[in-house]
Amino acid sequence: xxxxxxxxxxxxxxxxQDISLNRTRTDKIIANGLFVLxxxxxxxxxxxxxxxxxxxxxxxxxxxxxxxxxxxVQGLNILVGYTGQIxxxxxxxxxxxxxxxxxxxxxxxxxxxxxxxxxxxxxxVVGLVFGLPSLRxxxxxxxxxxxxxxxxxxxxxxxxxxxxxxxxxxxEVPPPTLGPLSFASENAMFYIVVPLSVFLMLAxxxxxxxxxxxxxxxxxxxxxxxxxxxxxxxxxxxQAFFISxxxxxxxxxxxxxxxxxxxxxxxxxxxxxxxLAMLVIGGAGFPLGPLFGVSFVILLTQDIIPNRLxxxxxxxxxxxxxxxxxxxxxxxxxxxxxxxxxxxxxILAPRGxxxxxxxxxxxxxxxxxxx
Amino acid sequence: xxxxxxxxxxxxxxAAYAVLAxxxxxxxxxxxxxxxxxxxxxxxxTGLLVGGIYSLIALGIVVINKASGVFNxxxxxxxxxxxxxxxxxxxxxxxSPLAAGVLAALTVIMVITTAGWGAxxxxxxxxxxxxxxxxLTVLLSLSGAEWQFIRAIAGxxxxxxxxxxxxxxxTIRPLIGQPLFAMVLMTLAISRALNGITQLIWGSVExxxxxxxxxxxxxxxxxxRFDARDTLGGIILIRTELLFAFALALVAFVAFVLFxxxxxxxxxxxxxxxxxxxxxxxxxxxxxxLAVAWAIAALLATAAGVxxxxxxxxxxxxxxxxxxxxxxxxxGGLESITGALVGGIVxxxxxxxxxxLFPGTQAGTELAPYVVLMAVLVIRPDGLFGQKRIExx
Numbered sequence: 001x002x003x004x005x006x007x008x009x010x011x012x013x014x015x016x017q018d019i020s021l022n023r024t025r026t027d028k029i030i031a032n033g034l035f036v037l038x039x040x041x042x043x044x045x046x047x048x049x050x051x052x053x054x055x056x057x058x059x060x061x062x063x064x065x066x067x068x069x070x071x072x073v074q075g076l077n078i079l080v081g082y083t084g085q086i087x088x089x090x091x092x093x094x095x096x097x098x099x100x101x102x103x104x105x106x107x108x109x110x111x112x113x114x115x116x117x118x119x120x121x122x123x124x125v126v127g128l129v130f131g132l133p134s135l136r137x138x139x140x141x142x143x144x145x146x147x148x149x150x151x152x153x154x155x156x157x158x159x160x161x162x163x164x165x166x167x168x169x170x171x172e173v174p175p176p177t178l179g180p181l182s183f184a185s186e187n188a189m190f191y192i193v194v195p196l197s198v199f200l201m202l203a204x205x206x207x208x209x210x211x212x213x214x215x216x217x218x219x220x221x222x223x224x225x226x227x228x229x230x231x232x233x234x235x236x237x238x239q240a241f242f243i244s245x246x247x248x249x250x251x252x253x254x255x256x257x258x259x260x261x262x263x264x265x266x267x268x269x270x271x272x273x274x275x276l277a278m279l280v281i282g283g284a285g286f287p288l289g290p291l292f293g294v295s296f297v298i299l300l301t302q303d304i305i306p307n308r309l310x311x312x313x314x315x316x317x318x319x320x321x322x323x324x325x326x327x328x329x330x331x332x333x334x335x336x337x338x339x340x341x342x343x344x345x346x347i348l349a350p351r352g353x354x355x356x357x358x359x360x361x362x363x364x365x366x367x368x369x370x371x
Numbered sequence: 372x373x374x375x376x377x378x379x380x381x382x383x384x385x386a387a388y389a390v391l392a393x394x395x396x397x398x399x400x401x402x403x404x405x406x407x408x409x410x411x412x413x414x415x416x417t418g419l420l421v422g423g424i425y426s427l428i429a430l431g432i433v434v435i436n437k438a439s440g441v442f443n444x445x446x447x448x449x450x451x452x453x454x455x456x457x458x459x460x461x462x463x464x465x466x467s468p469l470a471a472g473v474l475a476a477l478t479v480i481m482v483i484t485t486a487g488w489g490a491x492x493x494x495x496x497x498x499x500x501x502x503x504x505x506x507l508t509v510l511l512s513l514s515g516a517e518w519q520f521i522r523a524i525a526g527x528x529x530x531x532x533x534x535x536x537x538x539x540x541x542t543i544r545p546l547i548g549q550p551l552f553a554m555v556l557m558t559l560a561i562s563r564a565l566n567g568i569t570q571l572i573w574g575s576v577e578x579x580x581x582x583x584x585x586x587x588x589x590x591x592x593x594x595x596r597f598d599a600r601d602t603l604g605g606i607i608l609i610r611t612e613l614l615f616a617f618a619l620a621l622v623a624f625v626a627f628v629l630f631x632x633x634x635x636x637x638x639x640x641x642x643x644x645x646x647x648x649x650x651x652x653x654x655x656x657x658x659x660x661l662a663v664a665w666a667i668a669a670l671l672a673t674a675a676g677v678x679x680x681x682x683x684x685x686x687x688x689x690x691x692x693x694x695x696x697x698x699x700x701x702x703g704g705l706e707s708i709t710g711a712l713v714g715g716i717v718x719x720x721x722x723x724x725x726x727x728l729f730p731g732t733q734a735g736t737e738l739a740p741y742v743v744l745m746a747v748l749v750i751r752p753d754g755l756f757g758q759k760r761i762e763x764x
Contacts, residue, residue: 145748
């Protein structure tokens with residue numbers, strides 16, 4: 001699972017080239033150009049300052065959702081993809097981030113800009129606490145410990161902390177402001193969420209290229225060998241838990257401030273599974289994996305299934321199988337297709353879309369030859 | 372200082388556990404003493420009975436774990452699917468012959484091709500299969516209330532064997548040799564798919580399964596009451612359905628244990644669980660044994676689903692309930708059948724006591740079993756009866 005596969009004959013000729021994010025000037029121009037283009041997207045919608053109506057407004061909402069989830073899944077990628085520790089409790093950490101941010105903003109009057117890092121740090125500490133069992137157990141047993149986190153944390157938020165979190169009822173969150181500017185509209189939120197998401201993606205990518213990241217990868221590949229090399233396995237595992245939860249906390253706080261309301265039902269075990277599925281579909285252990293996986297799953301579950309496939313299946317299924325009630329199709333199609341697609345990915349493409357993308361890039365570079 | 376810590380590590384750990392246990396007792400003791408004895412006894416009995424069903428769920432998870440080294444997160448959805456299949460054949464006066472035929476045909480095809488798809492080319496197995504399909508279809512489409520138990524049992528058995536074999540062949544078998552992470556995620560994916568299937572066919576259900584309605588005809592009171600207001604300060608109520616579910620769960624548990632101990636297939640399964648390569652080299656067909664293990668686990672899930680549905684109701688909460696069997700399995704030990712029994716009952720007791728001590732917070736179903744799980748992982752990760760081969764860091 002190498003992150004940067006290269007065709008033969010392409011190699012670095014200088015140290016500067018080796019450590020730079022973009023290997024060639026063309027790469028750099030393309031990357032920066034894409035980022036600028038991304039920032040121009042909200043200008044093309046109805047609510048943009050120019051009122052162009054070239055893109056549907058719903059796209060902005062989808063892109064913000066994708067950007068937020070990319071942050072959460074990138075956190076999971078650091079823990080699962082690079083360090084090899086299975087976590088079934090990531091949604092609970094996102095919930096901690098969301099509720100910390102919301103409570104800080106509501107009760108203590110923190111502004112968004114202070115609540116976001118505070119929520120991230122607090123979630124990181126909570127992640128550290130639930131990472132402690134990794135000192136004693138690993139593999140499947142650790143997955144069970146994180147499963148316990150997935151139940152214990154929402155219970156704490158729901159019952160003992162009700163005065164702050166409003167229990168099972170939704171919690172209102174004020175929109176972020178900066179001086180006279182209010183970020184209540186989606187187009188304004190876009191300029192907070194998307195650059196932050198890009199920054200955190202780049203941060204994760206750089207982290208993996210450092211001594212720290214290589215230590216994580218060595219723990220994933222063989223923890224005994226890593227220990228023999230002088231890597232402090234416990235310490236690095238705990239750091240991975242901390243950073244993973246930090247990313248989850250940022251995603252949670254962004255989700256809270258973007259949706260302007262929080263409810264605990266969203267952060268169930270189902271969401272944890274969805275995060276893992278996004279990671280595997282995108283490609284665990286690839287820097288771009290979360291982007292591919294989250295885009296694929298969110299476009300599938302939020303757009304393609306309800307808008308494209310539902311009318312089709314709604315008309316075909318009841319005629320094919322007479323015992324099916326058409327009312328049930330709406331609620332059941334999403335989990336069914338999601339489960340089947342995940343099964344197919346696990347069997348046919350266990351390395352995910354990011355790996356396919358790397359292969360495609362190589363094939364493009366060395367065309368018209370096949371090797 | 373460090374050398375002192377190093378040399379006395381074991382006794383220091385034990386001392387820390389003892390201090391913790393005393394603190395917990397000091398915290399919970401007054402809460403327990405506040406309760407009326409009758410309610411304590413009632414909770415204990417209910418916990419024991421509920422725990423019996425958890426044991427059956429845990430046994431299904433242990434069987435799969437022993438056979439293929441996978442922890443089956445989809446077990447809860449297999450329970451619900453089995454229970455709903457049972458309900459469909461049980462409640463309706465008659466099932467459409469088409470649906471019965473399709474179910475019978477799919478099941479029989481999956482069963483005869485367990486060793487390989489080549490069985491579809493041999494005339495002998497085709498003839499056998501055709502006979503089996505006809506018999507099963509007739510059995511499934513018997514109409515009338517007097518046949519409802521036979522019809523429902525046949526339908527639930529056929530359906531759960533089908534689910535077990537399909538899951539094993541199309542999702543677990545292609546993943547043999549893949550890392551643990553892929554296996555865990557695969558069972559989670561199966562649980563999503565089964566979630567979709569149950570919702571597609573039955574919708575968001577809340578069905579009380581009337582399997583224990585005949586108990587009323589026996590002359591037993593429902594629920595059973597012990598009036599102990601003078602001695603214990605209250606009335607102890609035991610739900611008769613729960614009592615019967617517990618008894619049947621124990622019967623099923625013992626039956627499966629006897630199956631593993633004394634039949635050839637059971638012995639082969641234990642051999643394959645011990646060492647797959649060795650079992651293969653003495654001539655056991657490990658592939659078939661894996662399929663059988665999944666079919667048996669699905670049967671166990673269905674039995675637990677039907678009993679749980681009879682004791683309470685069939686609803687979308689059932690898969691969450693099955694997650695409570697995971698603390699039970701870890702407490703008992705991953706490979707241990709005795710552990711499944713003891714762990715299930717302990718989790719049942721812990722759940723009921725927590726519900727009694729902390730009313731109105733769902734502490735029993737949502738918190739206490741997972742606290743037990745964390746404690747097991749930290750204190751004794753191999754569980755009470757598990758083999759000491761856990762990957763300790």
